[in-house]
Amino acid sequence: xxxxxxxxxxxxxxxxxxxxxxxxxxxxxxxxxxxxxxxxxxxxxxxxxxxxxxxxxxxxxxxxxxxxxxxxxxxxxxxxxxxxxxxxxxxxxxxxxxxxxxxxxxxxxxxxxxxxxxxxxxxxxxxxxxxxxxxxxxxxxxxxxxxxxxxxxxxxxxxxxxxxxxxxxxxxxxxxxxxxxxxxxxxxxxxxxxxxxxxxxxxxxxxxxxxxxxxxxxxxxxxxxxxxxxxxxxxxxxxxxxxxxxxxxxxxxxxxxxxxxxxxxxxxxxxxxxxxxxxxxxxxxxxxxxxxxxxxxxxxxxxxxxxxxxxxxxxxxxxxxxxxxxxxxxxxxxxxxxxxxxxxxxxxxxxxxxxxxxxxxxxxxxxxxxxxxxxxxxxxxxxxxxxxxxxxxxxxxxxxxxxxxxxxxxxxxxxxxxxxxxxxxxxxxxxxxxxxxxxxxxxxxxxxxxxxxxxxxxxxxxxxxxxxxxxxxxxxxxxxxxxxxxxxxxxxxxxxxxxxxxxxxxxxxxxxxxxxxxxxxxxxxxxxxxxxxxxxxxxxxxxxxxxxxxxxxxxxxxxxxxxxxxxxxxxxxxxxxxxxxxxxxxxxxxxxxxxxxxxxxxxxxxxxxxxxxxxxxxxxxxxxxx
Numbered sequence: 001x002x003x004x005x006x007x008x009x010x011x012x013x014x015x016x017x018x019x020x021x022x023x024x025x026x027x028x029x030x031x032x033x034x035x036x037x038x039x040x041x042x043x044x045x046x047x048x049x050x051x052x053x054x055x056x057x058x059x060x061x062x063x064x065x066x067x068x069x070x071x072x073x074x075x076x077x078x079x080x081x082x083x084x085x086x087x088x089x090x091x092x093x094x095x096x097x098x099x100x101x102x103x104x105x106x107x108x109x110x111x112x113x114x115x116x117x118x119x120x121x122x123x124x125x126x127x128x129x130x131x132x133x134x135x136x137x138x139x140x141x142x143x144x145x146x147x148x149x150x151x152x153x154x155x156x157x158x159x160x161x162x163x164x165x166x167x168x169x170x171x172x173x174x175x176x177x178x179x180x181x182x183x184x185x186x187x188x189x190x191x192x193x194x195x196x197x198x199x200x201x202x203x204x205x206x207x208x209x210x211x212x213x214x215x216x217x218x219x220x221x222x223x224x225x226x227x228x229x230x231x232x233x234x235x236x237x238x239x240x241x242x243x244x245x246x247x248x249x250x251x252x253x254x255x256x257x258x259x260x261x262x263x264x265x266x267x268x269x270x271x272x273x274x275x276x277x278x279x280x281x282x283x284x285x286x287x288x289x290x291x292x293x294x295x296x297x298x299x300x301x302x303x304x305x306x307x308x309x310x311x312x313x314x315x316x317x318x319x320x321x322x323x324x325x326x327x328x329x330x331x332x333x334x335x336x337x338x339x340x341x342x343x344x345x346x347x348x349x350x351x352x353x354x355x356x357x358x359x360x361x362x363x364x365x366x367x368x369x370x371x372x373x374x375x376x377x378x379x380x381x382x383x384x385x386x387x388x389x390x391x392x393x394x395x396x397x398x399x400x401x402x403x404x405x406x407x408x409x410x411x412x413x414x415x416x417x418x419x420x421x422x423x424x425x426x427x428x429x430x431x432x433x434x435x436x437x438x439x440x441x442x443x444x445x446x447x448x449x450x451x452x453x454x455x456x457x458x459x460x461x462x463x464x465x466x467x468x469x470x471x472x473x474x475x476x477x478x479x480x481x482x483x484x485x486x487x488x489x490x491x492x493x494x495x496x497x498x499x500x501x502x503x504x505x506x507x508x509x510x511x512x513x514x515x516x517x518x519x520x521x522x523x524x525x526x527x528x529x530x531x532x533x534x535x536x537x538x539x540x541x542x543x544x545x546x547x548x549x550x551x552x553x554x555x556x557x558x559x560x561x562x563x564x565x566x567x568x569x570x571x572x573x574x575x576x577x578x579x580x581x582x583x584x585x586x587x588x589x590x591x592x593x594x595x596x597x598x599x600x601x602x603x604x605x606x607x608x609x610x611x612x613x614x615x616x617x618x619x620x621x622x623x624x625x626x
Contacts, residue, residue, distance in 0.1 A: 019052040027083060029061040030068065032090065043086035044068055107157045109617050114160060115168035116611055119604025122581065124588045125165035132160045166597060171620075172611050173600035179609045180210075180223050181250050187212035189567045190252065192225070192260045193291075194243060194268065194275065195575035196234055200583045204230040206242050207575040211567055218547060220566065222418060222574055224606050225250065227582075227599045236267045240278040254279065259287035261569040263294055285515055287485055291572040292425045293415045299476035300408050302401075303469065309397045310356070313363055316385045320370065321345045331373060340369045357405035364402045364452055367395070392456075393464075399456040400466050404473075407432075407439070407449070416573050422486060423495045423542055425570040430488075433477050440470045485513050486565065494542050494565050497558070498530050514561055525555040542566060581605050 021033040021040060030043045039048040040057055044065050049056040061069075072079035114128050132155060139151045184190065193209040210225040226246035230238055247254060260276065262268035268275045269290070276288040302310060320331050321344070335343045346355075346362045363370070371389045374382045388394055414428045439449050443466050447454040453466075487509030493500050500506050503526055507519040529535065532553060539545060546562035553559075585601050586593065593601070 021052050022054070025054070025057055026087070027080070028074070029057045030065070030083060030086065031057050031061070032087065041090075043083070043090055103154070103157065105617050107154070107159065108620060109613050110158045111160060111164060112168050112172060112611065112613050112616060114158070115165050116172055116604065116613075118165065119169055119172065119601055122585050122588055122601070122605050125162045125169070128160035128162070128165040132156075132158055169597070169600050169604060171616060173603045175611050175616055176603055176607045176609050179612075180221075180225075180607070183214050183216075183221065183609075184210065184212060184250060184252060186215065187256070188215075189213065189258045189564050190256050191258050191567045191569050192243075193262075193569040193572045193575055194239070194260060195263050195291075195572040195579070196230065196239060196265070196267070197576075197579045199579070200586060204234045205579070205582065206230050206234075206239060207578050208243060208246055209569065209574045209578070211569055213547065213563055213567060220419060220543065221608050222569075223608055224578065224603055227578075227602060229595055234267055236270050236274040236278065239267055239275045243275065243279075254283045254286075257283065257286060258564045259289070259568045261289060261291050261572055263572055263575075264290040264298075287513065287568070289485055290480075291570075292422075292429065293412065293571040293573060295480045296408075296411060296415060296429065296477075299473060299480055300405075301476070303472070305464075306397060306401060306469065309394060310360075310401060312385075312388055312394070313360065313398060316370075316388065317345050317347065317359060317363060319381065319385065320373075321347055334373050335366065335369055338369055338372075341365045345370075357402075357409040360398070360402040360405055364398065367398075396453065396456050397464065399452040400450065400464070400469075402452045403450040404439075404469070407435070415571060418574060418577075420570050420573070421494075421542060421566055422568045422570040423491050423565070426481075426484065426486070426491055427495065429477070429481060433474065433481075436470055436474050436477070440467050440474070443467050443470070487512075490561075490565070493526065493558075494546070494562050496539065496542075497526060498536055498539065500526060500530075503527065510561060514564070517557055517561060521557050522561075525558045529553060529555050529558060578602065578606055 025031045025040070026043075031040045031049075032043060033040050033052070037048075038052065039050060040052055041048045042060060042065075047060070047064075049060055072082045111128075114131050115125075118125070118127055118131070135155050136152050139148055139155065143151060189212065191211045193211070194206070196204060196206050199205050206228050208225045208227070209222055211220060211222045213219075214221050226249070228242045228246070230242065232238075244254075247257075257279075260279065262276065266274065269277075269288070271277060276286075280286050280288070321328055332344055342362055342365060345366065346359045367389065371386065374386045374389070411428060411432045415425050442449045447457075487505075489500060489502060489506035490509045490513070493506055493510075503523050506526065507522045510522055511517050511519050529550065535545075535549060535553060538549060540549070542562070543566060546559060546566060550559055550562075582598065582602055585598060585605065589598075
C-alpha cells in the first residue's frame with residue numbers, strides 16, 4: 001500500500017506543470033501557441049502537440065517537415081519571409097473564425113432576448129418568427145444601401161423557430177431559478193404564500209410563492225418558488241408532500257421559514273392533516289394565518305333577504321346579456337341609441353373578487369334604460385324583471401347593496417397588489433372597521449356615504465333596517481381579525497415606532513408571537529430608538545426605515561422582529577394573480593404546452609430577476625467547446 005501510494009504521488013501531472021512557450025520556437029520550428037490554448041500548433045500543417053515542451057515541438061518538426069528545413073534554411077531571409085507569410089495566413093484564418101463565433105454568439109444572445117420578451121408578455125413561441133419579421137421590416141424602413149443589407153443579413157441569422165424559442169425559454173427559466181436559489185440561500189428569513197386552484201383545463205395546480213429580503217440589493221423579493229400539478233386528490237397530505245418537495249429542491253431549511261399565508265381551505269388549515277398542522281409538527285414556531293383578502297371577502301357575506309335580491313339582479317343581467325346573442329345586440333343598440341352612460345352590462349364572475357360590486361354599479365347606472373328596454377319587449381320572461389324594477393322596496397335594497405359593495409370594493413382594491421406588507425393591509429382593515437361605525441350612524445342621518453340609497457329614497461325614511469346588516473358586518477370583521485397573530489402595538493411599532501406609547505403592551509404582544517424575543521430587551525431598545533432624534537427626523541416608509549435607517553442604531557432585536565414581519569405575505573394575492581397569468585399563457589398556446597414548458601413560461605412572466613444573457617452565451621460557448 002505504501003509503495004502504491006508513493007508511486008501515485010510521484011506520478012507526473014503535466015497539466016499542472018507551468019511550461020512556457022518560447023517565442024523562438026516560431027522561427028526555429030514554425031510553431032505558435034493559439035490564444036486560450038495549451039497546445040502548440042504547427043504553422044505548416046496546423047497539427048498540434050500535446051505538451052508545451054521543446055522536445056515535442058522539435059520532434060514534430062524534424063520528422064514531418066524535413067523538406068521545409070531544406071527549402072528554407074535556418075537564419076536566412078527566405079525563411080523569415082516564409083514564416084511571416086504562414087503567421088499572416090494563420091492570423092487571417094483565426095480572425096475569420098473569431099468573427100464568425102462572435103456573430104453566432106450575438107445571434108444567440110438576440111434569440112435569448114426575444115424569448116425573454118415573449119415570456120414576459122405571455123406570448124407563444126411561434127411569435128418569435130413574427131418578431132424577426134418585424135425587425136426586418138423596421139430595418140428596411142429606417143436604413144438604406146449596404147448598411148440595410150448587412151443588418152437584415154444579421155437578423156436573418158437569429159434562430160427564432162418554435163423549437164429554438166422553447167429551448168431558449170428553458171435556458172432562461174433555469175437561469176432565473178438558479179438566481180432565485182442563490183438569493184434564497186443568503187436570506188435570513190423566508191415566508192411562503194400557498195394556494196391551490198383548478199386551471200381552465202380542470203387540472204389542480206398548487207402555487208407556492210416565496211418572499212425574502214435580499215441584503216445585497218437591499219430590497220424584498222417575491223417570486224414563484226414552484227408550481228406543481230396535483231394529480232387526483234388535493235388533500236392536506238398531498239399539498240404537504242408537494243410543498244416540502246419544493247423546499248428540498250431549493251435546499252431550504254423549514255426552520256428558516258418564518259410564516260405561511262394560505263387561502264384558509266380545510267386542506268391548508270385542517271387541525272390534524274392540514275398543510276399547516278403537518279409543517280408545525282416539524283417547525284412549532286411557524287406563524288400561519290388566513291389570507292387577509294380572503295378574510296375580508298368572507299366578512300361580506302349577505303343575509304338571506306339581500307342574497308335573494310342580489311340573485312334576482314344577476315338573473316336579470318344574465319337574461320339581458322347572455323340568454324341570446326340577438327337580445328344582447330338589441331340591448332347594446334338600444335343603449336347606444338338612447339345615449340346611456342354605458343353601452344353594455346357586465347356579467348358576474350364568481351372567481352373575481354370585485355365582480356359583484358362592478359355588476360351592481362353598472363346595473364344601477366343603467367336601471368332606467370333597462371326598465372324601458374324590458375317594457376318594450378312585452379314578453380312573459382321579461383315581465384317578472386319588469387315587476388322587480390318597478391318595486392320600490394326591492395330597488396331600495398339594490399341601491400343599498402350597490403353602495404355597500406362599492407365601499408367593500410374600495411377596501412378590496414387597497415388590499416390588492418404585489419409587495420404589500422402586513423402592516424399596510426391590516427391598517428386598511430382597521431380603518432374600514434372604523435368607517436363601518438360611521439356608515440352605521442350615517443344611515444340614520446344624511447346618507448352621505450350612501451348616495452344611491454339617498455337617490456332612491458329621496459331623503460325619506462327607508463323601508464329596511466340596514467343598520468342590522470352593518471352590525472353583522474362589524475361583528476364579522478371583529479371575529480375574523482381578532483385572532484390575527486400580530487397585535488396592534490406590534491404593527492404600529494413596525495409602521496412608526498415613535499408612536500408606540502404603551503411599551504409594556506407592545507412587548508407583551510411581541511413575545512407572544514416571537515418566542516426568541518426578550519420583553520426587557522425589546523422595551524429598552526424601543527426606548528433608545530424613540531429617543532434617537534436623528535431617526536425621528538428621517539423616518540420614512542417601514543421597509544426603508546427598518547432595512548436601511550436603523551442598521552446602526554443598536555436595536556438588533558427590534559430590527560430582527562421588523563424584518564420577519566416585513567417578510568410576511570399579507571395575502572395570497574400573488575398566487576391568485578399567478579393563476580390568472582397561467583390561464584392567459586395556456587390560452588395563448590391554445591393548451592398545447594406541456595406542464596414543464598407552462599411552468600417555465602410562468603417563471604419568465606412573474607420573476608423579479610433579470611436573465612444574465614452574456615453569461616448564458618459564454619456558458620453555451622464553453623459547453624460547445626467541450
